[in-house]
Amino acid sequence: MTTTLVTGANRGLGLETARRLVQAGHEVFLGARDARRGEAAARRAGGRPLLLDVTSDDSVRAAADRVRVAAGHLDVLVNNAGVIGSIESAGEITAADMQACFDTNVFGVVRVTRAFLPLLQRSPAPVVVNVSSGLGSLAVAADPDAYTEVVPVWVPALVYSASKAALNMVTAQYAHAYPAMRINAVDPGHTATDFNGHSGAQTVAEGAEIIVRMAMIDKEGPTGGYFAATGRFPGSPMQRKESRDEQAPGRDRVRCRVRAFLSRLHPVQPGRAALPREWRRGRDGLSPVPAPARRRSRWRAPLRDAQARPR
Ligand SMILES: NC(=O)c1ccc[n+]([C@@H]2O[C@H](COP(=O)([O-])OP(=O)(O)OC[C@H]3O[C@@H](n4cnc5c(N)ncnc54)[C@H](OP(=O)(O)O)[C@@H]3O)[C@@H](O)[C@H]2O)c1
Numbered sequence: 001m002t003t004t005l006v007t008g009a010n011r012g013l014g015l016e017t018a019r020r021l022v023q024a025g026h027e028v029f030l031g032a033r034d035a036r037r038g039e040a041a042a043r044r045a046g047g048r049p050l051l052l053d054v055t056s057d058d059s060v061r062a063a064a065d066r067v068r069v070a071a072g073h074l075d076v077l078v079n080n081a082g083v084i085g086s087i088e089s090a091g092e093i094t095a096a097d098m099q100a101c102f103d104t105n106v107f108g109v110v111r112v113t114r115a116f117l118p119l120l121q122r123s124p125a126p127v128v129v130n131v132s133s134g135l136g137s138l139a140v141a142a143d144p145d146a147y148t149e150v151v152p153v154w155v156p157a158l159v160y161s162a163s164k165a166a167l168n169m170v171t172a173q174y175a176h177a178y179p180a181m182r183i184n185a186v187d188p189g190h191t192a193t194d195f196n197g198h199s200g201a202q203t204v205a206e207g208a209e210i211i212v213r214m215a216m217i218d219k220e221g222p223t224g225g226y227f228a229a230t231g232r233f234p235g236s237p238m239q240r241k242e243s244r245d246e247q248a249p250g251r252d253r254v255r256c257r258v259r260a261f262l263s264r265l266h267p268v269q270p271g272r273a274a275l276p277r278e279w280r281r282g283r284d285g286l287s288p289v290p291a292p293a294r295r296r297s298r299w300r301a302p303l304r305d306a307q308a309r310p311r
Pocket residue numbers: 007008009010011012013014031032033034037052053054055080081082083104131132133134187188189190191192193194195196200
């Protein structure tokens with residue numbers, strides 16, 4: 001049976017996701033920071049309650065221990081717990097406001113993912129879904145036409161949007177570091193939950209659709225992507241890779257495929273990523289190394305010299 005953890009599962013999209021995954025045959029741990037609310041939600045969804053506050057190292061560690069003892073591994077992790085953070089205007093936002101929101105939406109995801117990595121690595125097909133938002137898309141924020149098409153409701157929200165943009169990068173970096181896992185970010189879309197005073201246009205069933213779909217992908221599924229129910233987001237790392245591959249004519253396309261094949265054979269190990277040529281690891285950390293002097297071209301040099309010569 002597929003073992004799944006959904007964080008922030010006592011209400012809203014998390015609860016609906018947990019309920020749907022239980023229906024699909026998963027054994028679901030419903031993470032909740034309040035024991036009583038977690039137990040009530042687990043009863044409603046038909047899963048198992050798990051006390052889990054994503055902002056507390058101790059709570060996350062204890063939750064990982066409980067899942068290890070109860071199931072021995074984890075197949076699917078849905079990082080859903082999230083907060084809106086301060087909605088003051090940009091000029092009023094303080095660093096403390098940013099920190100508070102990032103503690104749940106970004107650091108919380110890192111805390112939970114790191115604690116559960118050993119259990120995910122025991123799964124034959126580990127999957128991570130990070131619940132992001134269309135508001136976290138840099139491409140959408142920079143292109144008003146794109147956001148009306150992909151994100152029908154776009155509001156300026158410095159704290160929340162920045163946290164979800166950071167989450168997208170966290171997702172892309174984990175996907176690079178763990179190529180054997182399927183790790184993606186999703187945007188559920190504007191959904192009526194407590195989060196927005198139930199002003200969202202979609203029902204929780206509609207909003208949870210893409211979360212559930214990406215939680216159920218198999219080993220052949222995409223990784224490092226950013227998905228909404230309507231498709232990939234502009235700027236999604238996977239989308240760029242694929243379109244480069246599609247556009248590359250003849251030999252380039254073959255080269256792309258060979259490189260992708262080789263990277264699967266020799267995945268970059270976490271912590272041992274190859275450094276760009278100009279950077280080297282020294283005693284004092286990373287330091288730039290001057291690029292080797294270019295050989296002067298026999299043909300270009302005289303021409304440049306001739307141009308530089310005063311007439
Ligand atoms: N609704 C939307 O329109 C929308 C759109 C795009 C993305 N999203 C994202 O979807 C996710 C779920 O949102 P939602 O609409 O379902 O919101 P919601 O109804 O407010 O639910 C948020 C959930 O996160 C939990 N949570 C918050 N802080 C936590 C913490 N420190 N530790 C553990 N759990 C914590 C809450 O638990 P408590 O009950 O204890 O507070 C609650 O269960 C969020 O990541 C949100 O950013 C929502």
